[in-house]
Amino acid sequence: MIKPENQISLPTQVPTGPRLTIPLRFRDRRRITIMLTLLVLAYITLITLPTMIPSHFKLGAALMSFTENIKIMFLQPHLTNTTFLTLLGALGQSILLAFLTTLLGSVLAFFFALASTRRLAPTPLVLGIQSLMAVIRAIPTVLWVLIYSVVFGLGADAAVVGITFHSVAYLTKVYADSMDELSPDSIETMQAMGLKKGTIIRQAVIPYLVSSYFSWTFIRFEINFADAIAVGAAAGAGGIGYQLFMSSSFYFNFHEVGVMVYMILAFALVLEIISYRLRSVTNQ
Amino acid sequence: MLTVNHLAKSYDGEKKSLTDVSFSVRSGEVTVIIGPSGAGKTTILRSINQLIRDDEGEILFDQIDMRQLNRVQLRRARSHIGMIFQSYNLIEPLTAIENVLHGCLGTKSNFAGIFSIYNNREKEEALKLLQKVGLEEFAYQQCRNLSGGQKQRVGIARALMQHPKIILCDEPIASLDPKSTITVMDILRGLAVNDGISVLINLHQVDIAREYADHVIGINNGQVVFDDRTQALSDAAITGIYRKNANLEGSLVHES
Numbered sequence: 001m002i003k004p005e006n007q008i009s010l011p012t013q014v015p016t017g018p019r020l021t022i023p024l025r026f027r028d029r030r031r032i033t034i035m036l037t038l039l040v041l042a043y044i045t046l047i048t049l050p051t052m053i054p055s056h057f058k059l060g061a062a063l064m065s066f067t068e069n070i071k072i073m074f075l076q077p078h079l080t081n082t083t084f085l086t087l088l089g090a091l092g093q094s095i096l097l098a099f100l101t102t103l104l105g106s107v108l109a110f111f112f113a114l115a116s117t118r119r120l121a122p123t124p125l126v127l128g129i130q131s132l133m134a135v136i137r138a139i140p141t142v143l144w145v146l147i148y149s150v151v152f153g154l155g156a157d158a159a160v161v162g163i164t165f166h167s168v169a170y171l172t173k174v175y176a177d178s179m180d181e182l183s184p185d186s187i188e189t190m191q192a193m194g195l196k197k198g199t200i201i202r203q204a205v206i207p208y209l210v211s212s213y214f215s216w217t218f219i220r221f222e223i224n225f226a227d228a229i230a231v232g233a234a235a236g237a238g239g240i241g242y243q244l245f246m247s248s249s250f251y252f253n254f255h256e257v258g259v260m261v262y263m264i265l266a267f268a269l270v271l272e273i274i275s276y277r278l279r280s281v282t283n284q
Numbered sequence: 285m286l287t288v289n290h291l292a293k294s295y296d297g298e299k300k301s302l303t304d305v306s307f308s309v310r311s312g313e314v315t316v317i318i319g320p321s322g323a324g325k326t327t328i329l330r331s332i333n334q335l336i337r338d339d340e341g342e343i344l345f346d347q348i349d350m351r352q353l354n355r356v357q358l359r360r361a362r363s364h365i366g367m368i369f370q371s372y373n374l375i376e377p378l379t380a381i382e383n384v385l386h387g388c389l390g391t392k393s394n395f396a397g398i399f400s401i402y403n404n405r406e407k408e409e410a411l412k413l414l415q416k417v418g419l420e421e422f423a424y425q426q427c428r429n430l431s432g433g434q435k436q437r438v439g440i441a442r443a444l445m446q447h448p449k450i451i452l453c454d455e456p457i458a459s460l461d462p463k464s465t466i467t468v469m470d471i472l473r474g475l476a477v478n479d480g481i482s483v484l485i486n487l488h489q490v491d492i493a494r495e496y497a498d499h500v501i502g503i504n505n506g507q508v509v510f511d512d513r514t515q516a517l518s519d520a521a522i523t524g525i526y527r528k529n530a531n532l533e534g535s536l537v538h539e540s
Contacts, residue, residue: 185371185373186373186374186375188335188373189367189369189373190386191335192333192335192362192365192367193367193386193387193389193442193446194358194360194361194362194363194364194390195359195363195386195389195390195397196359196394196397197394198394198397198398199389199392199394199397201398202397202398202399202400203375203378203386203389203397203400204375207375207376207377207378208376208377210377
């Protein structure tokens, strides 16, 4: 964290005298700090990399088996232990898990965001909610699911609560940021007309928020879909992640893994198309 | 109608941005405040509806001191004070008629505000007001698609929807082209003459003030330096109003 007084210290006068080139920026302390940090990190990386490779490591053999596995997964995908319908059902479960948690998260986060916007809420409340949400966000979704599985037991319940929990914290921040970006003028104008707070939020804040609300919620849906897959494997929440875990770590059947990866990729492509359409609709 | 007595205001506690400002605004008249940038014109206007809380003084609006009102009373008083802004301050994604209807929400419940519940009488009035400012065919257009002059006319219709006794205009024409300027100023003048509304306008353009004002108040450095009928606004008086910031503002005055 850079202290405010150490931030950009621009010279007040343009340096005079003969110069070969005209600089676009002055060399300020912040830029020098960033450059030094990068240099130190590069040095550490260079000396650590050789020591990381163990003595029995054979690069050639490792590369060979890597390409072999990739080939099995992506060029020879087929099913032996399970059926395509089962996997489709499992994919559906993961999608529904992502949908449910996003829906719950976006509704709850909307109200938290209103209470953590500086223009609408008292400062102690804003700071309280923002720091609580920052703490929740700092812990990864999968960990939250594992924490909740202590209460609910491993399975779908813990997954729903855990993913929702992290979604609320994430969406609260992005919604509140979008609200803070709004021009204060429209809120002030409404106050000047003697409108009540609820009316101001509905008539002056929400109209500007609709498009960013949808796009952020959709991004979170994509994140939640990825998390739902991870959680299915890690916390036994079912869905395509659980199937993926069984095939890859239990049966070592990389042909099946390939099928599932293609299914997930196909759905990700569908999401991408939907988000494109959504953008062109909300931007109108 | 509106009387301001001994209004003083400082933002940082030391430097006064207003010192002892007193003037009054009569019903059915256009009163224009002129003066150099930073003289305190906006502060005066915003103090009247208490968007800026002043430090000292008295703001009598219909014999009630705006400074003494509690939150609920202030909200009620504000619902009958129209305000027009340089940057229009419409809710751009909403349609013109929705923006005009916001003007009547001040006297309605939060429930009506949240669910946008308006009765037919209110909708008819909104359409009539849009007609009055010549925008009836734009009623269902999103405001972000309107031109600057059109937006300002929507802003005026919104203010009228409040059934205001006074309309405060903060640099209403500063972002407009000459043709829109005349349209907007004609409408504002009409409101005073025909509807008996007091119109208080902050202006930069002295020639516009001369043409449209009944009464002119000159502000310089947080003080009233001119307060008289428009006829008395001689060239010498204008030079006096803009005197102290001669370097910055002198050229502006000569241009206009």
